[in-house]
Amino acid sequence: MHTTEFIWTSFHKELHAFIRHSLKDEMASDDVLQDVFVKIHTRRHTLKDEGKLVSWVWQITRNTVLDHFRTKRQFTELPDDLVLQHEENPFNATFAQCMSPFIHNLSPLHKEAIKKIDIEGMPQKQFAEQEGISYTAAKSRVQRARLHLKDLFLECCAIPADKYGNILDMIPQKNCRCQERPSPHALVSSM
Template identity: 40%
Template sequence: MSNEIIHVWNDMNGRLTNFVNTKVKDPELSKDIVQDVFLKVFTKFDTLKNKEKLVSWIYQITRNEIISHFRKIKFNSTSKEVEAEEFSEEILTSELIHCINPLINSLPEKYKQAIVLADLENVSQKEIANQLNISYSGVKSRVQRGREMLKSAYEECCVISADVYGDVIDYKVKNCSKTCD
């Protein structure tokens, strides 16, 4: 077993658990899924061709484990219902992702950096404070203000409908001067 993979396990365990918990909304289940992920990583490490892509490979395995978990829950649904739901969700997500990057990039640098680390890379705010060498309350403020700025920018261009968990279920584009290109 490579020392690199053990180092990655120690480095990524908390971030992966946070990432999974944002999807499954159950801390204990999140830990179980992350444990399953690293079991697969340890057993399949020899199949990874490009060792430089270890972190992205681990995130892909994590996404697959999350999908697998939700498929188990939807076992009683017919396969056509599940496929149609997953397909429409993928289309909606890809359309919104296409628009969010330019909006994030338009934020002032300190808010952009806080949003990327906290929300896209799932780094804890305490870890961000250490990385950026600022106070924990300063990071909390930056993340909150960045989210508010991002929300305002989105609301200028889109009407977004979300479910009780905050997941986007529909959106409509408004006439605005910004583009997603």
């Protein structure tokens, strides 16, 4: 049976690096590493198969890191009258209008997929049943339609976005067709 000293010598550097990476705090990492070896020392008798020493040590380490996060959680009491303020990005609505001429340039199959899935919000499984195709084929059709739509649009405009995917601007390029856009209601009714 391996001693705690042997386990320390064999594992402490790797375990400390793992803990430090997980916690991003040197002092807390030292404390958690100490807790790990206290648990290893006090629970050594529970390891029945010496061949599983490595997985046993890592399991104790992972659990101790999780315990650290559970005990260190800080909760802030929120007021009862707090209301979620959800701000729509008005630019995304404008962008949706700009997509209309490009949707009209898609093939009938791709236009139908975009209309049903992205505009009307139909689930892809329901779309597959309606079209009489497999679910996989429906997903592929929608993906190809979206890619083709994106390619058409990027030929016309640059679209910088924030890290959440919200469109920040549309920068028209030469021969931009965005100026031809009908209203969003005309888009849905004309399809």
